[in-house]
Amino acid sequence: MPPIGAGSMYKTAMLGCGGRARGHADAYRFVKHGRLAAICDMDEKRLNTFGDEFGISSRYTDLDAMLEKEKPDVLHIVTSPVVPSSNERLRYPLMKQASDHGVPAAIIEKPVAIEGEDWKQIAGLAKETKTKFVVNTQLNFHPKNLELKKDVAEGRIGEIRFIDASARSRAAEQGGHVLQLVSSYIDDAHPVRVLGQIAGSEHLNSAGGHPGPTHAAAQVLYENGVHVSIAFGTEFGQMASDDPGTYGHKRVFIVGTKGFVHWRFSSWERATP
Ligand SMILES: NC(=O)c1ccc[n+]([C@@H]2O[C@H](COP(=O)([O-])OP(=O)(O)OC[C@H]3O[C@@H](n4cnc5c(N)ncnc54)[C@H](O)[C@@H]3O)[C@@H](O)[C@H]2O)c1
Missing domain, CATH: 3.30.360.10 (Dihydrodipicolinate Reductase; domain 2)
Structure with a gap:
């Protein structure tokens, strides 16, 4: 991702509109060179409550559609590592989706992986992707x-x-x-x-x-x-x-x-x- 000069803005988007995403969205009060432009959640009620709360009108229930249309510079991936109802692993497929769309940078919530299998998939992706992934952990800057x-x-x-x-x-x-x-x-x-x-x-x-x-x-x-x-x-x-x-x-x-x-x-x- 090219560095931005004074006055320019990164366009950012949020995947997931749950409790943790509120913290991410709220942090934009302190971000000088980024604007949260679009949000996505498969749960329409959550999506709309979140959009109304943070004043975001570009809303999607499908990640591909959001990435295709909005082409964000930064994607926040603020989902759980698995689908709670089915235990389906979510991290790798969502990171791969971001990578396939050529998203320059993605901020992903912890835990990145929950077992050896998804860790291996993500480590494999790290070798080939052009997307810069960063993990959001809470103690580094304490x-x-x-x-x-x-x-x-x-x-x-x-x-x-x-x-x-x-x-x-x-x-x-x-x-x-x-x-x-x-x-x-x-x-x-x-x-x-x-x-x-x-x-x-x-x-x-x-x-x-x-x-x-x-x-x-x-x-x-x-x-x-x-x-x-x-x-x-x-x-x-x-x-x-x-x-x-x-x-x-x-x-x-x-x-x-x-x-x-x-x-x-x-x-x-x-x-x-
Ligand atoms: N870094 C920290 O200190 C910290 C603190 C709290 C939570 N977390 C982490 O943040 C993550 C999210 O937590 P949460 O409580 O907000 O989770 P959550 O399950 O309440 O919210 C996730 C949202 O993502 C949506 N979603 C999931 N997959 C989707 C998809 N493919 N397309 C569209 N929408 C999708 C779900 O519908 C849900 O609304 C967890 O991994 C948790 O561990 C980190």
Whole structure:
């Protein structure tokens, strides 16, 4: 996508008009070079409620029709990873559709994939597509994380030796946020080996949220030699505060040769001698 000069605008479009899409649309209050021009949802009632709320008149119930007619510079893909009623996988087909239409850039919600099969399809697409896909995760720009990441990048904890990360919600729900956070502390190094265990099958269909095991724990080796321990779900994910809910317990603990930083959703600590 060519860079835009001062005064010009990206034309953007939204696929999905559910709860999360409201956050995306609302963020346009702060966007100077983008205009949300069109929306699409197969559920006409949702489409029209959303369109009325955000003052968008170009409305579609079919993605192909929207992409054909509107030719947006940026597409927001704000759907669940599966169709809740049938468990049909949605991410790859929708990303492929955007790619086939030559959409220059797409913002996609987490979780990108929910199992090995759709991950492989998406990794294959990544090799051939010209569309730039970005994933919307919530912790990367958290102000305290930015500060702690600066400590790590500037060597205040020495050389990274080990990372411990967890969430008490399931891997398919908030695991992606925590894994992205781990990567962001180590220059987006790729994992090369995983030895893990899962337990609990009650969420394997999508009735209670995104499909996936209830509990997961693993040792992960990254390409830069860093070892990471991860745990998701209430059996292994640490309590990071006395919040009785599951969502407020995301955390990452980076141990270095000279000190550590420990970010938690609602608190933090560090030793940077
Ligand atoms: N990044 C974050 O912090 C964060 C926060 C909340 C939710 N999310 C994620 O956002 C995603 C969406 O969440 P939600 O609660 O808005 O989901 P939702 O299911 O309520 O809404 C999705 C909408 O997309 C529509 N849709 C799906 N496939 C379609 C298709 N092919 N064509 C037209 N319309 C289609 C559905 O009809 C539905 O209205 C989820 O993956 C969720 O995990 C992320």
